[in-house]
Every structure is written in C-alpha cells, then in structure tokens.
Amino acid sequence: MKSILGKLVYAACFGLTLAAGGAAAQGSAASFPDKPIRLIVPFSSGGPADAIGRAAAAGLSNALGQPVIVDNRVGAGGRVGAEAVAKAAPDGYTLLLCNVGDAMAMSLYKSMPYNFEKDFTPVSLLASSPFLVAVHPSLPAQDFKQFLALAKSKPGSITYGSAGTGVSSHLSGEALKVAAGIDIVHVPYKGQAPAMNDLLGGQISFMFANPVTTLAQVRAGKLRALAVTGTSRFAGAPDVPTVAESGVPGYQAETWFGISAPAGTPQAIVDKLSAGLQKAMNSPEVRGTLESLGAVVIASNPADFGKRIGSDVQAWREIIRTAKISID
Numbered sequence: 001m002k003s004i005l006g007k008l009v010y011a012a013c014f015g016l017t018l019a020a021g022g023a024a025a026q027g028s029a030a031s032f033p034d035k036p037i038r039l040i041v042p043f044s045s046g047g048p049a050d051a052i053g054r055a056a057a058a059g060l061s062n063a064l065g066q067p068v069i070v071d072n073r074v075g076a077g078g079r080v081g082a083e084a085v086a087k088a089a090p091d092g093y094t095l096l097l098c099n100v101g102d103a104m105a106m107s108l109y110k111s112m113p114y115n116f117e118k119d120f121t122p123v124s125l126l127a128s129s130p131f132l133v134a135v136h137p138s139l140p141a142q143d144f145k146q147f148l149a150l151a152k153s154k155p156g157s158i159t160y161g162s163a164g165t166g167v168s169s170h171l172s173g174e175a176l177k178v179a180a181g182i183d184i185v186h187v188p189y190k191g192q193a194p195a196m197n198d199l200l201g202g203q204i205s206f207m208f209a210n211p212v213t214t215l216a217q218v219r220a221g222k223l224r225a226l227a228v229t230g231t232s233r234f235a236g237a238p239d240v241p242t243v244a245e246s247g248v249p250g251y252q253a254e255t256w257f258g259i260s261a262p263a264g265t266p267q268a269i270v271d272k273l274s275a276g277l278q279k280a281m282n283s284p285e286v287r288g289t290l291e292s293l294g295a296v297v298i299a300s301n302p303a304d305f306g307k308r309i310g311s312d313v314q315a316w317r318e319i320i321r322t323a324k325i326s327i328d
Contacts, residue, residue, distance in 0.1 A: 001111075003267065024238060029269050031274060033092065035093065036067040036068070036069055037069070037092070037095060038093060038094050038095070039056070039071065040085050040097065041076075042073050042079075042080065042081025042082055042095045042187065043074065043112070048210070049099065052126065052127065052257050052293065052304070055257065055286045055290060056097070056257075060279025060280045062271075064308060074311075077105070077166070077327075079109075079224055081096065081116055082120075083113045085119070085262055087188075088261075088262050090262040090263060090265040091265065092261060092265055092269035092270070092272075094262065095260065096260045097257060098120070098256060098257070099256060099257045102116045103309055103312040103316055104171060104320070106313050107320040108166045108326065109327055110326060117310065118235075119263050120260040120262065120263055121260060122268055122303075122306040122309060123259040123263045123265050123274050123305065124259050124273070124274045124299060125296050125300040125305040125308055126258050126290075126299060127256065127296055129210070129211070130170075130229045130252075130255060130257070130294075131211070131228065131229040132208070132209035132210070132214050132215070132225055132227075132240070133206060133215050133226045133228070134206060134218065134224065134225055134226070135223065136199055136202045136224075137224055138202050139158070139206065141226065144226040144241065144246035144248055148248070151181055152181070152263045153297070155182070157185075159184070159186075159187050160207055160278040161195035161199055161204040162186065162188055162189065162192075164189065164190060165325070169192070170188065170327070171316060171320070173186055174322075175253050176243070178319060178323075179250065186202050192210070195207060206321070211236060211294045211296055212263050212293060213294075215236060225237060227243045228241075229251070229253040229254065231254075234294070236249070236294065256278075257295075270302055271302070274302050281299035
C-alpha cells in the first residue's frame with residue numbers, strides 16, 4: 001500500500017514538474033525577445049554579404065523591438081562562424097547568416113565540425129541573387145547559344161575565372177559543364193576582384209559575375225552579357241535571357257542568403273523570428289538595400305527554407321561528385 005501511494009505521489013510530482021517545465025518554455029517563447037539578439041555573419045565587413053546581414057539585422061530589430069547585433073566571425077570559408085552558432089544555446093538569441101556555400105560545403109569538405117542540415121534550424125530564406133554570364137568581347141559569341149556552340153566545337157579552349165575553388169561562382173561553371181555537356185576550364189583566383197581584372201584584360205574568357213557591379217562594364221563595352229543564371233530574368237537587365245531559355249533547360253545557379261538558428265530552438269521562437277524577418281525583408285528600406293546589391297527578396301517561412309536547403313545539398317552533392325572536387 002505504501003509503495004503504491006509512493007508511486008502515485010511520484011507520478012503526481014513528475015506531472016507537475018513536466019507541466020511547470022512546459023509553462024516555463026511557453027513563457028520563454030511568449031516573452032521572446034527580452035534582450036539583444038546576436039547575428040553571426042561569417043564574412044568580412046564591408047562586402048555584399050555583410051551588407052545583406054546588416055540590412056536584415058536592422059529590419060529584424062525594428063520588427064521585434066530589440067537590438068540585433070552583427071558579429072563578423074571570419075575564417076575557414078565561413079565554417080568558424082557557423083560552428084559558433086551550431087554550438088550556441090538554442091534559445092533564439094544567436095543566429096547565423098547562412099548562404100548557399102553552407103549547402104555546398106557538406107560535400108566539399110571531408111571533415112566538417114557540424115552538419116548543416118542537422119545542427120541548424122532553418123528560420124527564413126532572405127534573398128537570392130543570380131550570376132551574370134559575362135564574356136570578354138574578344139570571344140566570338142554574340143549570345144549564349146553561340147557560346148555553347150563554340151564551347152562544343154573547341155573543347156577545353158574556353159576558360160572561366162572564379163573567386164576560388166569550391167565557391168559558388170566556380171561550382172556554377174561545373175554545373176553548366178554537366179548540364180550542357182561542354183568542356184570549359186576553371187581558373188581559380190584569390191577573390192573576385194583579381195578574377196574580374198583578368199577578365200577585363202582578356203586573360204580569361206568569361207565569369208559568373210555579380211550582375212549589379214558587372215553591368216557597368218557591359219554598358220561601357222568592356223564586357224558582353226550573354227545570360228543570367230537564375231530562374232527568371234534579372235530586373236536590372238531584362239533583355240538578357242536566362243541560361244535555361246538559351247539552350248540549357250532546367251539550369252539554374254544562384255547564390256542565396258538566409259537565417260538559421262541552432263538545432264533545438266523552440267518552434268514558437270523560430271516562428272516569431274521568421275515573422276519578424278518577413279516583415280523586415282518587405283520593408284522599403286531593406287528591400288531597396290538588397291535590390292541595389294542585385295538580390296531578389298524572398299523572405300520564406302521555415303518549412304520552405306528547409307526544403308530549399310535539402311534540395312540544394314542534394315543537387316550540389318551530385319555536381320561536386322561528378323566534378324570530383326574536394327577541399328581539405
């Protein structure tokens with residue numbers, strides 16, 4: 001009898017403990033945020049990625065009524081900053097500005113200190129940006145179909161530059177090689193600027209370049225724009241067709257930026273952050289900043305962002321394996 005009574009008392013106390021814990025969790029989510037939020041940006045200050053992160057942080061701060069502090073954590077191709085978020089408390093107060101490179105890194109590196117799909121909770125996809133396929137005027141191709149024909153007739157003769165091995169501007173070329181069945185040669189540089197300098201000088205044939213900064217060179221006649229790599233035409237150059245509508249159906253290669261939180265962050269907090277980001281990204285100030293950088297505002301919900309991450313991890317895994325690229 002005593003043992004039965006003891007078990008009943010234990011069960012009651014255990015139930016009260018669970019209820020108290022649940023109430024505390026609900027209370028925590030309800031009061032979130034009640035202190036500053038830190039957004040880790042794994043890129044150096046002053047660049048386009050940093051500008052996107054700061055615009056999103058300012059907009060989120062206005063939406064939630066708490067400061068959102070940008071913390072630039074540079075190193076190891078973004079892995080230093082991402083690892084810091086993966087190991088942070090899952091309370092919504094430490095966030096990561098992630099990008100398509102995080103999805104690519106899953107297959108590029110033999111050893112990773114975290115799993116991008118398992119150790120993070122998707123919050124919102126912020127924006128995407130296509131590349132502009134820009135060629136030197138000396139290349140005898142007036143449009144992308146002529147470019148493809150030239151590449152097929154002279155395999156291994158067309159070179160393209162990128163900011164380095166394994167970056168999105170490199171893998172966009174590898175994706176094109178697979179999708180179009182062409183043989184083009186990658187020339188890696190230590191950054192986008194030296195690659196662009198060599199393109200302008202005619203040392204390389206073409207690049208997958210930022211559309212906003214490159215269009216000025218196109219208008220000056222120093223480069224020729226053949227196509228954009230997104231799913232639709234770029235608003236800043238509506239006369240330039242997509243790669244998909246120029247002979248390579250289904251091809252797309254975009255860089256994107258989003259916000260992720262540590263895995264285990266309560267869904268109520270994730271939803272509140274996502275709602276704040278959607279409000280922020282659709283504000284005229286933030287939208288204007290991103291569009292000036294060549295980005296297309298998306299501001300998706302957590303579920304849709306999670307699907308995008310999963311599909312990109314798989315798609316880039318196949319391309320990286322086919323191209324036999326590995327970094328370590």
